[in-house]
Amino acid sequence: MMAAAKNVARLLYRYVLRVGDLNLVLGQRLGEWVGHAPALEEELGLANVALDLIGQARLLLAYAGELEGRDRSEDDIAFMREQGEYLNPTLVEQPNGDFGQTIVRQVLIGAFQSELYERLVDSADERLAAIASKAVKECRYHLRYSSDWLVRLGDGTQESHARAQSALERLWPYTTELFAEDDLDREMADCGIAPRLSEVHAAWSVRIDALLAEATLDRPRDRAYRWFGKQGEHSEHLGYILADMQYLQRAYPGARW
């Protein structure tokens, strides 16, 4: 009995890291727009989203630290892990590219997060449910922001349409991973902690189809190949993000201001 409970805690730790790392890496990535956005207003908009994501990451990583039981803080977990210990999906570490590519990525992942959180609200794990009910409101706004932009770009000029469509083709293959259920996803769903990914996929698909239709963009075809970021196997981009993000804490451990 004790062993079984311990096992669930260990799996839950990994699952919470998955959700938390998604937010941490995406928030860090999105923050790169600060100082470079096409308009001051957009810069604040993007930074607001990035900060919401970092805020969600903090709650999740702090919880992961408690589950792990090795007395690690949210900062220890964020700054002192190696690349292979990060469990974010590969999509969120993809470069910002042009504004259109950032918007496409935010729509794809934002719709996933919204559908996920809306179900995690009913999680058997109370802490996760509480975090999700706070986060879901933020995510609804994020999706409103990015999907409005997707429609403007897709149904905009010839150039904005072409750029949005090519970003969609480029990023679409990374969405396969989001819904590819592995042992951890299955265990969490069996315990009633996380939703079935097939259910999340169906809801995501409906939402994305409606959005793409409004934005006059074509849904790319699914491909068989998938990435494994959520199992710790990342694209070449994550290392650079971590180098940026972790540098200070690695060079000056425990530094504060």
Place this chain on the structure above:
Amino acid sequence: MDDKRQWPLYEVFIRARGGLDHKHVGSLHATDARMAIDHARDLYTRRQEGISIWVVPSAAITASDPSEAEALFEPARDKIYRHPTFYDIPDEVKTL
């Protein structure tokens, strides 16, 4: 002024809480009214400043001409009887 590279300007009005009126808080650039609402939310309600937002294209506002200020506003100066200073305001009335 008609710079095509600049998005149109919108004026932003925020209602701080129920029962109060919308107050002008500033302006911002946006391509359309819905984007102006999003930007206003991000720029002006970050610290819970409001529960409702209005945006109006700045171009839709007609302003009084400063050179006519004398004719428009000076005549009110000596008509103190228009000020409702002869009433006692009950303590219970908070937002008058």
